[in-house]
Structure formats: C-alpha cells, structure tokens
Amino acid sequence: MEAQSTPVSYLPIIFQMIVALGFVVTTMIATHLLGPKRKTKDKLTPFESGIEVIGNARQPFSIKYFLVAILFVLFDIEVIFMYPWAVNFREMGMEGLIEMFIFMGTLLLGFIYIIKKKALDWE
Amino acid sequence: MESITNSIQGVPLNHYILFCAILFSIGVMGVLIRRNAIVIFMSVELMLNAVNLLLTAFSVHHGDASGQVFVFFVMALAAAEVAVGLAIIVMIYRNTSSTDINVLNRLKW
C-alpha cells in the first residue's frame, strides 16, 4: 500500500523549507534594502534634551502586557475547533449549529468573567 | 497539486516516526540541560509539537481524521498549559527575581 519512497517524495518538504526560510530571508533583505538610510552621528544620539540610555532594552515590562497576551492566545486557540466544524457544517446541520452556539456561549462566559475581573483594563 | 500529495505519501511512515522521535528527544534534552524555567518550558512545547506532527502523519497514513482532531485538542490544552505555566513562572520571578530552577530547592528530603 505504501508507495515507493524516492528522493522525489521529499521534494515538498524541501519546497516548504525553501518557502519558509526564503520568506524570512527575503523580507529581512528587502527591508534592509528598501528602507531609507541616512547615517549621521546625530541620528544615533538621544534626541534634544533626552537622557542617555542606561542599561539595555530588556527591561521588565508591565504585567498587563503579559496578561493580555496570554488571554489573546487562549481565545485565539479556541478558534481551531471551528475548523472541523466548518468543514462538516453541512452534514451536521442544525444540531451542529446549536452545539457551536453552546461552545461559543461558554467562551463568552469566560470573556464576561475576564471583563468583570477588569483584566483588560489598561490602567 | 495532486502529484505533490501523492509523492509526499511516498515518504515511508518510519521516517516520520524517526524524525518525530528525534525532535521529541531534542525537546527532552532541552529540558534536561537547560536551567532557565522558560527555556525548559519551550523545550516541553517542542516535545508536544513533535507529537503533533507524528499524530498528523499517522492520521494521514491511516486515512483517519481523528488523529488530526486530536492535534487540535493538544494545541488547545498546550495553550492552557502555557497560560498557567507562564503565570507560575511570573509568580516565581516576582518572589525570587530569578527563573533559574536551581534556585528553588528549599523543599527537600
């Protein structure tokens, strides 16, 4: 049942790698080339009365970013469950629709909870 | 398109298994060697992704969609784990200003 394995079989993988790596490399080179470059000394010094930068850029950032990011991931990932449902939407019919509403309703309950807990309030 | 799908099915299953096992082992090694909790956690995610890939491969091999649906579950639960895990790591960081796992060894014996 298994087809004969030939080097050609791996071609798609190579394609995918070329595309993935190529995209990254191309965009990086492109931005580098396309962006205007005016290197003067003044550009690199702090602006006007700005203070000298101390330390590096990896400073602790507000926990709010973390919270929002995590919440985003959580709700975002739930969307994958809609793919199989969407594919089978026709076969599942009305029942499937109701079930999806229940699913979304549960998510909504979670969302309401988050809002009530003021997790998304920026200040 | 058709020929690409056909030719990719020409890759024997063993290669997938081997590849995923190697990927999984890389994750295990990462967990073993690293001391930063976040990096360890990333290695665990690598292990999970190796499994996801294998599941998909099996799913295609058996012509059975349930393997791929399982992948969705794994991803969703991994996301939940990420949320909780990062929260725990943040909590630790606030108390000890470190994410080094070796700092935490007060509970022992």
Added chain:
Amino acid sequence: MDVIITISLLAILVLYLGLFKAAKALLPVTLVGLLVALGLTFNHWDLANNTKSIFSGMLLFNNFSVAFSALAIISTFLILMLSKDYFERISANVAEYYTIILFALTGIIIIASYHNLSMLFIGIEIMSVSLYILTGIKKRDYASNEAALKYFLMGAFSTGFLLFGITLLYGASGSFDLTEIRNYVASSEEISPIFYAGILLSIIGLCFKAGAAPFHFWTPDVYEGAPTLITAFMSTVVKTAVFAAFLRLFYISLSSVTLQEFWVPVLVVLASLSLLIGNITAVYQQHFKRMLAYSSISHVGYLLFALIALSSASDSAVFLYAAAYTIASIIAFAALMVVQKQVGNDSFDNFNGLGRKNPLLALTLTISMLSLAGIPLTAGFIGKFMMFTGALSTYHTALTVFAVLNAIVGVFYYLRVVVAMYFKDAERNELAVPVYFKIVLVVSTLATIIIGVYPGFIADLI
C-alpha cells in the same frame, strides 16, 4: 454525561457567584451541587451492566465509572467540608479556588469514564492544569511557589510522554477507541513494535501522574509545599482517578496474554520500587505531612498490584483499596490541618499528648493510621488483603512477600504518630476542632470501620 455537565456548570455558577460577591453562598452551593451530581451519578447505575457509550463512543459511563465517580465526588465533598474559612486566609479569590477544584473534578470524572484515548488525555490535562494552579495559590509563600513550579515543569514534561505513548498506540492500531485497540491486538498476527513502545510510554505518563517510583520525585515536595487542603485533594481523589484510568486502559485494551507478558514485569519493577522508596524514606521523616507524602508513594505500589494481577476482580480491588486509602487519608489530613493551624508546625512532637486533650481527634486519627497500616477490622486491611491475594493468585509470591515486609515497615511509621498522641505527654492546650471537621472525622472513621467489618456492600458495587 449529565454528571460532567452538572459539575462544569456548577463550577461556572460558583465562579459567577464570586463575581457578584456572594462569598457566603460559595461553599453551600458547591456542596449542594456536588450532592446533586452524586445523585445523578447513581442514576447511571445499571444492574445489568450493559451500558452504551455516549458522545459517539468517547465516554462509557458504566458501573465502574459510577463507582469511581461517586468515590471522587464524595471525597471531594468531604474535603470541601474542611475548606470552611480555609481559602479566606489565603486570598480574596475564594470563588476561583472552588471553581478550579470543581474543574479538576470534572477532569477526574472524564478519566473515570473515558472510552477513547483522546478523552483520557483531555481529562488528565483538565485535572493537571487545575492542580498546577491550586498548588500555587499561596502566592507569597515560597514553598507553595516552589511546589507549583516543580509540579508544573515535571507534569508538563510527563504529559509529553503520555501523549507520545497515546500517539504510538494510535499509530499502530489506527484508532483511539479502547475497543478498537483491543480488536487490533486480537486480530493482528504480529503486534507492531511501536505499539509496545506506546504501552511503555503510556505507563510512564500515568505512573508520573500517580506518583509511582521512579517518577515520584515531585510527590513529596509538591505535597509538602501545596496548601494542605489541596494536598489532601491531590493525594486522594487525583490518585484514585489516575488508577481508574490506568485500570480502564489496561483492562479493556491491553489485557491479552502476550501483552501482559510484556508489561507485567515492567509494572512489577515499578511497584517494588515504589514500595521500597515510599516506605523506607517515610521512616526517617520528622513531619507528618511529608511522611504522608512518602507513604502515598508506597500506596501507589500496593495499588499497582491490581494491575499486575489483572483480572475481573481487579476493579473492585482497586476500588476498595482506593476508597480505604482515600477515607483514611482524609482523616489524616483533617487532623493535620487542625494541628497545623493551631500549632503552626506538623512535626511529630506536636502530636504529643493529643490523646488526653482531644480524645475524638486522637481516636479518629488512630483509626485512620491503623487503616493505612492495614490492621484488620479497618478498611485498609481489606484493601491490602485483596491486593495480596490477587497477586498470589497470579503467582507473584516473591513480590507479595516483599510487599508484606514493606507493610511492616509501614506499621512502624504510621504508629509513630499514635505513640506520640497516647504515649508521650506534653503540656498543651486543647485544640479547637470545628464542627465541620468533627463531622468529617466521624463520618470517615465510621466508613473506615464499616468497610473493614463488612466490605461486601462496597466490593459488590462494581
């Protein structure tokens, strides 16, 4: 299925009660909800035991599931009785704690009734993720932090193995369904090596969750660091559930003779290691809680006996043992909470003279220790007895002898606290035991003795 839905809805209800500041109602609503769920569980009781699977074969709520779900719900009920005023001392987010416990319970009921490996994974993850949170709820407490991180990192790590195992089982058999997997084993002439690897990796994953040696390293630290109430939950309900899962997978899918020849030796090694490490290490402990943690490892060893001697009697053996262990542990943890709260430290010396000042507490704790040690006329004896006879009927004589030796070591450290309570005097004040605690103590003690004297009514349940 209605049980699972009821408990998850109950969890959401409690969550929203917390949002609307109904702090007083949280515990009563949770308890009442659990009782409703318990009633619904028994509704699934089927004398003929020919239950059909639900959710397109995802779950199978048969008598086995009913028994284990009921045990989980009852123990959660008892543990939550101890939670009055407990969470309030930790932080204001009380509702969330109840919610998460209920979510964990949902996961547990799923793994007591799964019929598809994907459900096993989902149930275990729901349970574990909830527990990671619960372990760390004391945000300022260093020990709680450390326990949470240890549990989380190692738990996530072991999840990877469980998942890999499930994947390999799927890859070999082409299905996640337990019956399908059994059919695969029965029909194929030569079982694929990846199937064997899958079995091993699943064993590893489940043994981690149960805390069997050598995957036990998280247990003592996490049990010690976690808030005591959560430790009680983890070491009783969770452990029971994992064993239900274990038994289900092995009994339905992997019980063919050729497969048993493969995995029984592995489990024999794990069981002996667990017995040895758990019992020996517990001897030296000076703190009650940590002693219980180590002893829980040894109990995993005894529970593994039921798998080693897999037969139709295994489920009632595991159930009896788990019930005995759970109830006795609840008493122990309740006593521990009283002592910890009022003395601040749980070293054995702090139990000195308790027999004189708190006779009820001391008596119930004594009976619980006797039960854990497996002294006759308590539930623990019946559990051990069934495990040992099972192992002997499959000719694991050496293992049984080893286990009985270990049981003797167990008597030694379990009686330490009894000796401290009755045979050592100390100037101490009477500890205040709240009414809720008294109810739990008395009910659990009665249950221990009733099961010990007349185990039939519970052993015949499955």
Added chain:
Amino acid sequence: MIDFVWLVPLFPLIGFLIIGLGRNILPKAVAGFIGSLTVLLSFAVSIAIFVQLESSAVKTHIVPLFDWIRAGNLLVPFSFQVDPLSALMLLIVTGIGFLIHVYSTGYMHHDAGFSKFFSYLNLFIFFMLLLVLGSNYIVMFIGWEGVGLCSYLLIGFWYTNSAYASAAKKAFIMNRIGDLGFLIGVFLIFATFGSLEFAQVFPQAANLAPNNPFLILITILLFIGATGKSAQIPLFTWLPDAMAGPTPVSALIHAATMVTAGIYMIARSNILFTLAPLTLEIVAIIGIATALLAATIAVTQTDIKKVLAYSTVSQLGYMFLALGVGAYTGAMFHVLTHAFFKALLFLGAGSVIHAMSNEQDMRAMGGLKKKLPITFITMLIGTIAISGIPPFSGFFSKDEILAHTYQHSKTLWVLGVIGAMFTAFYMFRMLFLTFYNKFRGTHEQEHHLHESPKSMTIPLIVLAALSVVGGFIGIPHILGGHHWLSQFLAPVFYQSSVRTGALTLDHQTEFLLMGVSVAGAVIAALIAFVKYSKNNHVPLADNVDRGTLARLSYHKYYIDEIYDFAISKPLNFLSGFFYRVVDKAAIDGVVQGLGRATTEASKGLRLLQSGNIGFYIFMMVAGIVALLLYGFYNI
C-alpha cells in the same frame, strides 16, 4: 445456644464500647462492674454452648454471620466455628478472663486509668474470642492482630515510664515479625487450597501425601507466626519485658490466654502439621530448647514477675514440645492447666506486689507467710501444680506430654525431665524467698503489709481450687481414668490421630516415667527448700560478683557445696550467659539492628530527594531510559 455463639464476643465488645466511651463519666465501680459483668455473661453463654456441644452428636458447628470479603474466586465469610477445641478455649478465655476482671477491680483500684484499663481488657477478650471462634484463617488473623494490639496497649499502660513504653514497642515489633510469617502462610494456604475456611482446607489437606513441600513451607510459616505470639526461640525476649504491664495483664494475656494462641493455632491446623513431619521435628526441638533456656534463666532471676515470665516461656516450650511429638491433646491439656496455675501464680504475685507497695524484688521480701496467708496457700498450690507433683493438675498434663515425648524420642524426654526439675527448683525458690524466713524489706513496707481485699483473694481461691482439681479431666487410663478431655477433643484431632497412632507404652514404662519425673520434681523442690528456706540463702545484690561468693559458701554447707559446684555455678554462668549474650545481645541486637538498618537506609534514601528540579528530571529520564531498555529486552 450454639447458634447464638456470636453473643460471646458481643458482650465484651459492648463492654468495651460503654467503658471506652464513658471512661471520663463512669465512676470506677460502674466501669469495673460492667467490665466484669460482660465477661461473666460471655462465660455463661460459653458454658451453655459447652454443655450443648457435649451432648450433641454433631461436633462441629459453623455459624455464619455474613459474607465478609468476596472478590473473584475468593470468598471469606465472617463465621464462627464451634467445636470441642474452640468450646474449650471459650471456657478458658471467658472463665479466667472473668476472674481476672474481678481481681483487677481490686488491684487497679488506685490507678487513675482504671476505666481505660477495663476498656482495653474487654477489647482484649473480644479479640481473643474472635481468634478462637473464627472458622477461617482470616477471622483468626483479625483476632491475632487484635490481641497483639491490646497487648501492646496494656504493656505500655503506664506509658509515662519510657522503659515500659519501649517494652511495649519491642513486643509489638516481635509480634509483627511473627505475624508476617503467619500472614504469608495464610496466603500460601489460599494459593494451595483455594480457600481459607478450616472446613474446606483440612479435608483437602488430608488427601495430600505427607512431606508435600507446600505443606512444609506453610507449616513452617505458621510456626514462625506461633513463635512470635507464643514467645518461642528466637522471638521470646519480648515476653519477660512485657511484665512492664499491670500484673493482671501479665496473668491474663501473657500467661493464660494470648500467648497460648500459637498453640491453639497449631492444634487447630493439626492435620497440616501431622503431614509435615519435618516441621513437627523443628517444633519439638524449638519447644524443648525454649523450655530449657527459659528455665535456666529463671533460676537466677530476682524479680518475682520475671521468674514467672521465664517460667511461662518455659511452659510454653513444653506445649510446643507436645505439639512437636504429635500430642495435640496433651498440648491443649497443658494449655488448660497452665492457664489455671499460671494465672494463679501471677495473681498471687500481684497480691504480694500489692502488699509490698509495688516492690517486685524478692530479695526485699521474705516471711510473708504470716501476713498474707491466703496468698501464701494459694501460691503454694500453684507452685506444687506447676512442679508436676500429683495429684495437682500440672502433674497430669506434664505427664502426658512427657509420656508422648518418651515414645517419640528418649533424648527429648531426658531433656524434658531436666527442664521439669528446673521448673520445680525455681518455683520453690521463688516461694521460699517470698514467704519464708524473715522479712528483708524496709520498715515502712513492713508496716504496710496486709492481705489483699476480697476481690483479689476470691479469684485466687477459685483458681487454686481449679489448679488442684483441673487435672482430673484428663486422668490417664493406667490411673483408672477415662481421659475425658482426650475423648472430648478426639473429633478435632481425628485425622491426625489416625496417622500418628495412640500411645503404645506398656503400663510399667508409663509408671516408671511418672515416677522419674515426680521424683525429679520433689528432689529439686527439696534442694530449693534446703538452700532458700533452711539455710536462708538470699540471692546476692546485683553488684556483687557471684563467682567468688559461690566459693565462699563452699566451706559452710555441705549440700550447698555439691549443689553449687555441680549445678549452681555452671547454672549461674549459663543463665547469665543466656540472659546477657543470647537474650540481650544476639536477639535484641538483631531486632534493633534491623530497625536501625531501616532507619539508616531511610536516612540515605531520602537524600535522593535533593530538592533540585534538574536532578529530578534527570532521574526521571534515567528511569524512562532504563524502563524502555528493560521493556524491549523483555519482548
């Protein structure tokens, strides 16, 4: 009445619950009354059962209560078996138990833990009754464990004294070692016969050929269990230490009832042992060795209770000897008579200790004959009985054992007679040291001397009467008796007696044997009389070197000269050697060494738990790799 046999253990259980729950409320008198009454009721029921059984044609009745454990092919009912053996034990346990309860109301009267004591005592009776009534090994095991637990609680009753508490622990640990053997034996019985019911195991066993390896293994394991509970070599050292408990406890648990559980168990399983002659041989050798070892130790002890304790160990050794030579009836006979006179002696000793304001050292006693007349007379009876002088009860039982031993092996018989002589010697030594000559205690003690209250003396008198007449139920044929006991117990031992055959000694030999053992006992008693009464010899203080002093007495008494040279000196040496080296160093050393090894292992093993997550994960991965390798090696 037999169908109501469950009443027998029920009464003490009720007593335990009432006294236990109300121990802070009930006045002492009420607690004592309830405790004694419940046992009396059990005794009454036991008598009724006994009478009914005696007249009934069917000798074995099984009274099921409920199905206890059911799992797969295993069914363990919670049921009682009433047959001559258990009926006899019922009478001993409840009868002597009742007397000791009554005695305790007097003895423990001043103790703060009076009610607690009675609740434990009742609980003990309950478990002991379970032990003898159980119709399968599991119910027996429950009783077995339960009496061990009560013994532990009662030895450590005065737990404020740390030596007493550690004595309790020692007893518990040694018992557990024995229990381990017993439990594994029981499991093996299940594995071999598929059942644990006596009524199903024994007929199956009777069909097996002798020397079946499984049977030998099972019987050896059971015997290990018996050595723990009945204080035989190598697990006997807990019993002398167990004297830390109150004296009634020593009388009830450590003389009359619990320590005979091992003998009961072997007698119950007699068919298994009969078919394993190798084990029987071991039992006999261990029995006689224990009897001699304990007897030689008893000779130099100065604590009155220690003498009795070693004497108990020694007498238990005789019972095992009887079992070992196949004289099951003889063993049970000795259990019965020993229960009478040893309980009597312990209670008498308790009465002395009571009068002496808790002094137990015989060197501080002497001359108590006048002050404690009832105690003296009863103890005298007990001493004569245990020494085997006719027509007191000990004579008949000991004689039966020795006769069977003679038939089995002449060497064992010689050793047995020597042991009997020792017994007579140290018992009379104790009697003379305590009751004869002048009082050696302090003035204050002398002032306090008084005969014990009625509640204590009446049990003494009853037991003394039983010690006198108790032997008449087993008068051998050559003395014109019918040996009623042997006929009564015959159904229980039927399968064994078919195989071993009856006593085949001719009358002349039998008379000769009797004569030799009686003469030996009388001579030993006389030596004791001369040494301790006539010549007023008092054992020396602990810190004096015995060897040189023995030489001093060489010039004073001619009889003592020979005695000291031939017997006493080697004896002192042997006794000291056994006590110090065998008892204290070797056996205690091993027991404590095992405990210490476990603790050390624990200390080392816990270091694995380093607290470091990296290490944990490493160990886990190592475990996983090892497991994978092992798993695939297994395919």
